[in-house]
Amino acid sequence: MNLNMQKVTEDLVIWIKEQLKSSGGNKIILGISGGKDSSVAAALCALAIGKENVYGVLMPDGIQQDIEYAHTLVETIGINQITLNLENVTSAFKDLLNQAVDEDFVEDITKQTSLNLPPRVRMTLVHALSQSINDARVINTGNLSEKWIGYTTVYGDNTGAFAPLAGLTSDEVMDLGIYLGLPDFLAFKAPSDGLTGKTDEDVIGFSYEVLNKYIRTGEIEDQKIKEKIDHLHKINEFKFKPIPSFPSPLPVIGK
Template identity: 55%
Template sequence: MKLQDETLKEIVESLTQWIRDEMEKIGGKKMILGISGGKDSSVVAALGVRALGRENVIGVLMPKGEQIDIDFSYDICEFLGIENVTVPIDNISKEYLKTLEKLPKSLMPEISNDTSINLSPRIRMTILYAISQSIEKSRVVHTGNLSEKWIGYTTVYGDNTGAFSPLGSFTSDEVIQIGRFLNLPEKFIVKPPADGLTGKTDEMVIGFSYDTLNKYIRTGEIDDLKIKEKIDKMYNYSRFKFTPIPIFPNDLPIKE
């Protein structure tokens, strides 16, 4: 969906104030976020600078092994003038996997591919929260967008986590438009989204384009019925990732 400049201006102004309000609600002052060098983390970091000041935004780079696009992450931090730190996770991931391999084969015959892929986002989020808890009044902020959320392309207790989500109601193409309105360099907002783990782009992994998905989200229109079926299945299957943990109801009294 193409947004008009006036609409983008209203969105950016509202997002800026919303971030300030959310931080105030939770007693936060500094924003902590993972920096990938792609559009989502770049836009959230830019909004954070606008809302809180660059001195209150800290970017954490967490490459796993050799990351060929790591320069994008360093460059956006330099462009925005935010403090940043690099925490490689390769050795941490290997130690986790070594520990899992020691489990009884009767319990877990092998480590699944899904386990291996989702381990890294969870390690990264653990690092973000560890850093945040040691920096006074800092809060971890979620950087995902609506397109990823729609199909559940996110890891529970990994990149699906954060104190609040500035981009959670915007599709990937709308995030690009917001980034352009914020005058971010094109290389950050048009970089093909990838998890940095599988060696593939997001679109290669999910099997359809974000353009197709975003049009379907906003208009309900889609030409390929097989892709529609796949999107609907991914949507329905992944709703558990975005609902509160179910709590057993009972009638015992609670202090009011």
């Protein structure tokens, strides 16, 4: 099932312009990891509103082995860029979490808590910067594959004013990056979160190739993997739904 990349690009550029205008913004800011999602999103935004209006923030947490990929990509796209190391901030948060353990507020700090902390700090920083850049909006760079299984952090990389890549699988995003003329290494760089030292596929336990085929065709050979994907999809749907709000018991007339 192949996409017409020219049409997809043209449609996305129009959509980004419309979403930005409806949000009251005229600039875009996003975190740049060096992976395909943030790179393709940045390139699309540069096409839509001009590279001078796109701001990329590189946010290693200490030493990030693949940070040079991120530098190469932002230089290729030509957007505004800054590198801000989060190590001191995440360390301060960990000190507070450990204090909660010491005072018996929680029994222990889980591995998942530690893994999700940097993405939340990253997006706090990006949103803070957006408020200091007039009319800038933060975009969500996640793709459909990650969304499908909930491989995203609530109030971390799952946030943003709008999500241009949310309808494209990981391999479709990669193909779009190649079409947009991004560096070739983008196609061969294994997706990773830049935090665990592992690839995404090592963490989730199956390949994106299998997942993407299942999403688009419903076909899958390994029943155990199918059950795992279905389970992940079901328990993570809440991440992509509006926050449930109790209806007002009184009339709302100010509309």
